Amino acid sequence: MSESPKAMEAFIDAMTQVLGREQVITDYALRYALGTDASFYRLTPQCVVLVKSAEQVQKVILSAGEYKLPVTFRAAGTSLCGQAISDSVLVLLSDDWQDYKVGEDGRWISLSPSLVGARVNRILAPYGRKIGPDPASINSCKIGGIAANNASGMCCGVKHNSYHTLKDMVIILADGTCLDTADEQSKAAFRQSHAELLNALEQLAQQVRDNQELSERIAHKYRLKNTTGYGLNALVDHIDGIEIIKHLMIGSEGTLGFIANITYNTVVEPAFKRTGLFTFADVDSACALIEQLSALPIAAVEMLDKRALLSVQGHAVMPQNVADFPAEATALLIEISEENQQALDKLMRSVNAILAQYQEQLVHGYPLSDDAELAQALWNVRKGTFVAVGAVRDTGTTVIIEDVAFALADLSRGIKALHHLFDKHGYKEAIIFGHALAGNLHFVFTQAFDSPEQVQRYEAFMADVAHLVAVELKGSLKAEHGTGRNMAPFVALEWGDDGYAVMQQIKQLFDAQGILNPGVIINADPRAHVQHVKAMPASDAQIDKCIECGFCEPVCPSKEYTLTPRQRISLKRHEQQLLNQEFTFKDKDVYRRLSALQQGYQHLAIDSCAATGLCATRCPVGIDTGAYIKSLRAKQMGNKPVITKIATWSANHFAMTSALARVGVRGAHLSAKLLGAQRLERISAQLQQRFGTPLYFSAWPKAQHGEQTSGQVMGGDKVVYVPSCGNRIFANATEQSVQQTLQSLCDKAGLTLVIPEKIAELCCGMPWQSKGLTEVATQKQQQLQEIITQLSEQGRWPVVMDASPCALQSQPQKKQSQQEESSPVRVLDSMSFASEYLLPRLAIKRSEEPLWLHITCSSQHLDGGSAMLNLARALSSKVSTTEVSCCGFAGDKGFTHPQLNEHALRHVSASKPRGCTVGYSNSRTCEIGLSRHSGVSFTSLLSLLDERALAPSN
Numbered sequence: 001m002s003e004s005p006k007a008m009e010a011f012i013d014a015m016t017q018v019l020g021r022e023q024v025i026t027d028y029a030l031r032y033a034l035g036t037d038a039s040f041y042r043l044t045p046q047c048v049v050l051v052k053s054a055e056q057v058q059k060v061i062l063s064a065g066e067y068k069l070p071v072t073f074r075a076a077g078t079s080l081c082g083q084a085i086s087d088s089v090l091v092l093l094s095d096d097w098q099d100y101k102v103g104e105d106g107r108w109i110s111l112s113p114s115l116v117g118a119r120v121n122r123i124l125a126p127y128g129r130k131i132g133p134d135p136a137s138i139n140s141c142k143i144g145g146i147a148a149n150n151a152s153g154m155c156c157g158v159k160h161n162s163y164h165t166l167k168d169m170v171i172i173l174a175d176g177t178c179l180d181t182a183d184e185q186s187k188a189a190f191r192q193s194h195a196e197l198l199n200a201l202e203q204l205a206q207q208v209r210d211n212q213e214l215s216e217r218i219a220h221k222y223r224l225k226n227t228t229g230y231g232l233n234a235l236v237d238h239i240d241g242i243e244i245i246k247h248l249m250i251g252s253e254g255t256l257g258f259i260a261n262i263t264y265n266t267v268v269e270p271a272f273k274r275t276g277l278f279t280f281a282d283v284d285s286a287c288a289l290i291e292q293l294s295a296l297p298i299a300a301v302e303m304l305d306k307r308a309l310l311s312v313q314g315h316a317v318m319p320q321n322v323a324d325f326p327a328e329a330t331a332l333l334i335e336i337s338e339e340n341q342q343a344l345d346k347l348m349r350s351v352n353a354i355l356a357q358y359q360e361q362l363v364h365g366y367p368l369s370d371d372a373e374l375a376q377a378l379w380n381v382r383k384g385t386f387v388a389v390g391a392v393r394d395t396g397t398t399v400i401i402e403d404v405a406f407a408l409a410d411l412s413r414g415i416k417a418l419h420h421l422f423d424k425h426g427y428k429e430a431i432i433f434g435h436a437l438a439g440n441l442h443f444v445f446t447q448a449f450d451s452p453e454q455v456q457r458y459e460a461f462m463a464d465v466a467h468l469v470a471v472e473l474k475g476s477l478k479a480e481h482g483t484g485r486n487m488a489p490f491v492a493l494e495w496g497d498d499g500y501a502v503m504q505q506i507k508q509l510f511d512a513q514g515i516l517n518p519g520v521i522i523n524a525d526p527r528a529h530v531q532h533v534k535a536m537p538a539s540d541a542q543i544d545k546c547i548e549c550g551f552c553e554p555v556c557p558s559k560e561y562t563l564t565p566r567q568r569i570s571l572k573r574h575e576q577q578l579l580n581q582e583f584t585f586k587d588k589d590v591y592r593r594l595s596a597l598q599q600g601y602q603h604l605a606i607d608s609c610a611a612t613g614l615c616a617t618r619c620p621v622g623i624d625t626g627a628y629i630k631s632l633r634a635k636q637m638g639n640k641p642v643i644t645k646i647a648t649w650s651a652n653h654f655a656m657t658s659a660l661a662r663v664g665v666r667g668a669h670l671s672a673k674l675l676g677a678q679r680l681e682r683i684s685a686q687l688q689q690r691f692g693t694p695l696y697f698s699a700w701p702k703a704q705h706g707e708q709t710s711g712q713v714m715g716g717d718k719v720v721y722v723p724s725c726g727n728r729i730f731a732n733a734t735e736q737s738v739q740q741t742l743q744s745l746c747d748k749a750g751l752t753l754v755i756p757e758k759i760a761e762l763c764c765g766m767p768w769q770s771k772g773l774t775e776v777a778t779q780k781q782q783q784l785q786e787i788i789t790q791l792s793e794q795g796r797w798p799v800v801m802d803a804s805p806c807a808l809q810s811q812p813q814k815k816q817s818q819q820e821e822s823s824p825v826r827v828l829d830s831m832s833f834a835s836e837y838l839l840p841r842l843a844i845k846r847s848e849e850p851l852w853l854h855i856t857c858s859s860q861h862l863d864g865g866s867a868m869l870n871l872a873r874a875l876s877s878k879v880s881t882t883e884v885s886c887c888g889f890a891g892d893k894g895f896t897h898p899q900l901n902e903h904a905l906r907h908v909s910a911s912k913p914r915g916c917t918v919g920y921s922n923s924r925t926c927e928i929g930l931s932r933h934s935g936v937s938f939t940s941l942l943s944l945l946d947e948r949a950l951a952p953s954n
Contacts, residue, residue, distance in 0.1 A: 007067040008046050011089070014063050015049055023050040023094075028593060029600035032574055033567035035090060037074070038549045040398040040447075041082035041485055042534035045072075045090035050560070052094040054172060054260035060091055061258065062176040064515055072517045073254040075113060075145030078137040078550045080401060081484025083149070083253040083520045085532075093144055095560055098907065099261075102127070108167050110182075110263040113144025116554055119883075121269075129266040132160030135480070136383065139618070140551045147262050149482040150227050150251030155300045155335075157438050158225055160267050161480075163233070163250045170261035171249055174511045181246050182263060190242065198241030200509050204502065205235040205244055214498050221495075224405045225438045225479035227251050229491045229521060230503045248506065253482055254517045256510040270299070270337035272344040275375035276368040278355065279309070279331040285361040286330035287412035290436045292354045293334070294408055296347065302333040302382045303436035305415065311388035311431055317377040319364050329363055330415075332436065333382050335375070336368065385433045386444055387620040390547040392429075393446040395538045399547050400447050404469045405479035406439045414475065417468050418443055425461040440479040449533040459530055462490075470494040485532070488523035539576040542628040543569045545621045552615035552625065557888035557904035562608040565615040565625035571597055571605060606632055608900055610890035611770055612857035633772025647773045651780055654725075655760035661729045665703040668696050694895035699932035701730040701924070704737060718752045719837065720791045722784070722810075724803035725763050726924040733927065733939035738802045741946045742830065748951040749841035754797070756787050764801070764809040770891050784810060788825055795824030800833040802940070803923045804858035805891070807832075811862075830942055831859060831868040831922050842949040844874050850913035851876035854921040854930055854938065857886045868922060868941065875944055882919070882930070883911040889929035905933035912936065920944060 016024045025048040034048045051057050064071040072086035097114035106127025117138040121130045133146050134153035152161045168182035180186040222233040234247035280286045306329040313322045338344040390399045406414040422430040430445035448454045469475045470493050477494050478487050492500035507522045546569045553564040578594045611626035650657040672680045684696040727738045746753045762784050765777035788799045801807040812823030853872050855865035872879045888904030920941040921927050927938035
C-alpha cells in the first residue's frame with residue numbers, strides 16, 4: 001500500500017489536534033530511533049504516535065482508516081521476526097498505560113497492554129500465582145505483545161499459553177469499534193452492529209470443520225507449539241463468533257485489530273522445586289528420555305546441543321572438558337515443581353527411575369537438587385546460550401534466532417537434520433537449544449547481508465529449513481516467536497493452499513482496507529524475508545556487539561522522555577551508515593537525514609542520559625551504554641579547554657568548591673524567603689531552560705553545617721568512614737546528619753569510626769567522571785584510594801561510604817595482568833556495612849509499620865539491592881519498594897536537567913504504601929528527587945536503623 005504524502009500530513013495534523021504535539025512524533029531522529037525493534041529488519045516510520053488509552057487507539061485507527069494509511073502497533077519491540085516495524089504510522093504503547101485488576105484471590109487478572117510481563121507476575125506473587133506465558137523476554141516484553149504474538153516460553157508449553165489461559169479481552173477493530181467480551185451489553189451491541197462479520201466467521205468455521213483433512217491438520221499443528229499464521233484452532237475449538245474473534249486475536253500480530261485489555265486465568269506458581277542438568281552421549285538417548293518424561297507433570301526440560309554447551313563453557317558450573325564430549329552430546333536441564341513437598345518427592349522418585357535407565361549414556365550430570373544457587377547457575381547456563389553467540393559475532397553481522405517445533409517422535413531426526421543443514425550452508429557457529437518437552441527448538445546463527453552471495457546463502461538455507469520442518473517432518477516453522485515478515489513467505493508451505501486461503505479470508509473480513517500491519521503474516525512477496533534488512537555497521541567497539549533486543553529499556557529513566565540505550569545505539573549506527581555512503585552535499589536527502597541525526601543526538605542521547613550504567617545489568621552482552629555516553633562526553637570535553645581548567649581547579653580546591661556549594665544552597669533558601677518559593681521556582685525554571693543553571697524547587701535541601709573530622713582514634717575494631725560530598729553539602733531530611741547517625745550506630749555496635757583528616761578535599765571522582773572529565777576524575781580517585789588504603793591499614797579494616805554511588809565508583813580496580821596487584825581495600829556502601837557489621841551487633845526493634853524503600857542504581861550494581869532489602873526487613877515486616885529502577889537524578893542532573901528526574905518518577909506515587917509519610921534510600925541526591933516527586937520525605941535508611949537499634953545488653 002502506497003500512501004499519499006498529503007494524506008500523511010492530514011493525519012498528522014488531525015492526530016496533533018486530538019492528542020497533542022508531544023504524542024505525535026515527526027522528528028526524523030526520533031522516528032528512526034523509535035522505529036527500532038529486536039528483529040533484523042528495519043523500516044523508518046513517517047509518523048510515531050504514542051497512545052495512553054483505548055480511546056486514543058480508537059481515534060488513531062479511525063483517522064488512519066479515513067486517510068487509508070497503514071498502521072502498526074508496537075509494545076516493547078522485543079519481537080524477533082519483523083512484526084513490529086513500519087514505514088507508515090507506528091503506534092507505540094505508552095508506559096503510562098498501566099491499569100490492572102486482580103480477581104478471585106488472584107485466579108484471574110485483567111491487564112492493560114503496556115504492563116511488562118515480569119511486573120504482572122510480581123503483582124500476582126502474593127497470591128502464589130502467575131500468568132501462564134513465560135517468554136525469555138518477560139522482564140522487558142509487554143502484555144500486549146505477549147498476547148499478540150502468543151508468546152510462550154520455557155515452562156509454558158501449549159497448555160498455559162495466552163490462547164488457553166485467555167478469559168476475556170477488549171478489542172478495537174479496524175473500523176474503530178470496541179468490543180469488550182466481558183461485558184454483556186458490549187457483546188449484545190456488537191452482535192447487532194457486526195452481525196455480518198460474525199455470520200461470516202461462523203460459516204468459515206463450519207467450512208473448516210467440514211474439511212476433514214484441514215481439521216486434522218489443525219489438530220496436529222496445535223498439539224505442537226505453533227504460531228505460524230493465524231490461529232486456525234479458533235475455528236475448530238469455538239462455534240460462537242465472538243469467541244472466535246477473541247481467540248483469533250491471540251497471535252494475530254496486530255493485523256486483525258488491537259488488544260486494548262486482556263484478562264488471563266492465572267496459574268499456580270509452585271513453591272517447591274528441584275533442578276538438575278544431565279548431559280548424554282548422543283541425541284537419540286536424550287530424545288528418548290524426553291519422550292518418557294513427557295508423560296509426567298514436569299515443569300521444564302531444556303535441551304542444549306554440544307555447540308551450545310561449548311558456547312557457555314566459561315560458566316563456573318560447567319565442566320572443564322566439554323570439548324572432549326562426544327560430537328552428539330546433548331544436555332537436558334530438568335526442573336520439577338509441585339505445590340507441596342510430598343508431591344515433589346513422589347514426582348522426583350518417578351523422574352529418577354526414568355533417569356536410571358540412561359546411566360550408561362550419561363556423560364556428566366548434576367542430580368536434581370533443591371539448591372537454589374545451583375538452580376540459578378544452571379538456568380544461567382541455559383539462558384546464556386543466545387547471548388554467547390551474539391557476543392562473539394563478527395562486527396557487521398546480525399544474530400538470527402529461528403524457532404521451530406517437531407513432534408517428540410521426530411525430535412531426534414529434526415536435530416540431526418538441522419545440524420546437517422548448518423554444515424551444508426556454512427553456519428559453523430550455529431547452536432541449538434530449546435524447550436524440549438514441547439519439541440520446540442531454537443537455533444541461533446550469525447548472518448551478514450552485505451553482499452548478494454550472503455543473501456543467497458540465507459535464502460537457500462531458509463528454503464531448506466522450511467522444507468525440512470513443514471514438509472518432511474510436518475512441524476511448526478514458528479513455535480512461539482510469531483510469523484512476522486521473516487516467515488510470511490512460508491505460511492502457505494506449512495498450512496497448504498486450503499489453510500492459507502482461510503487465513504486470507506480472515507484478514508479480509510477483519511481488515512478490508514489492508515491498513516493493519518500490512519506485510520505481516522499475509523504477504524505475497526516470496527522474498528519478503530530478505531527485504532528491508534537492518535544495517536549493522538561498525539560504529540564503536542563499546543556498542544558494536546549490541547543485538548538491539550531491547551532488554552535494557554525497562555530500566556532506562558529516559559525511556560519515552562528522549563531515548564533508551566538501544567535507541568541511542570541505533571541512531572549512532574545509522575549515523576555511521578550514512579557516513580559510509582558516498583554522497584555530496586547535492587544528495588539532499590542523505591545530507592538532511594545526517595544533519596538531523598547529528599543535531600538531535602546531543603539532547604536526545606548525550607545530555608539526557610543518566611549514565612548510571614543500569615542498562616548493563618539487563619544487557620545480554622553486557623554493554624554499558626552509560627559508559628559509552630560518558631566516552632562521547634569526554635571527547636566533547638577535549639574541545640572545551642576552559643571547562644576542563646575550571647574542573648581541574650574545582651578538584652584541586654575541593655574544600656572551597658564544597659563550601660561554595662553550601663553557600664549556594666543557603667543562598668537559594670534565603671532567596672526563597674525574600675521572593676517567595678513559588679516565584680523563585682518560576683524564575684529558576686526560566687534560567688534553567690535558557691542557561692542550564694540549577695533549578696530551585698520546594699524539596700530543595702538545606703545546607704550541611706561544615707565537614708566532620710575524626711575524634712581520637714580508639715582501640716578495638718575500626719571502620720574507615722568516607723562521608724560522601726553529597727552528604728557533606730546537603731543536610732539530611734532528619735535533624736541528625738548521616739555522619740552523626742553512622743557515628744551513633746557505630747558507638748552502639750562498639751566500632752570505632754575513623755574519618756580522614758582531610759575529608760574536605762576528598763571525593764570519589766564521580767562528579768567529573770559523569771561529565772566526561774576522565775583525567776580529573778582519575779586524579780580524585782587515586783587521591784582517595786591512597787588515603788583509604790593507609791587508614792584501613794592495607795585493607796585490615798573495612799571502608800564505608802554513606803552514598804551507594806560513591807561506593808560503586810570507589811570499588812578497587814581489578815588487576816589487568818598477572819604483574820599487577822589488586823587493591824586489598826574493601827569498600828562497602830552503608831547498606832552492606834550495616835547489614836554485615838551492624839546488624840549482628842545490635843538489638844533491633846522490628847515494626848509492623850510499612851517501610852517504603854528506593855533501591856538505587858548503584859545498589860543494584862553492587863549486590864542487586866540485597867543488603868538494603870536485608871536491612872529493611874530487619875526493621876519492618878512490611879517492606880515495599882518504589883518499583884522505580886532509576887530515579888534519573890543522576891548526581892546533579894536533577895538540578896540541571898530536572899525533566900529527566902520528573903519523567904523517571906512520574907509513576908512513583910502509585911507504589912506508595914497507604915499512610916506512608918517517610919521513604920528511605922541510601923543516596924542523598926536520589927532522596928532529594930524522590931522527596932520532590934513522591935509526596936513524602938525521603939531520607940537515609942540508616943536514620944531508621946539508628947532510631948530502632950539498641951546496643952545489645954551484656
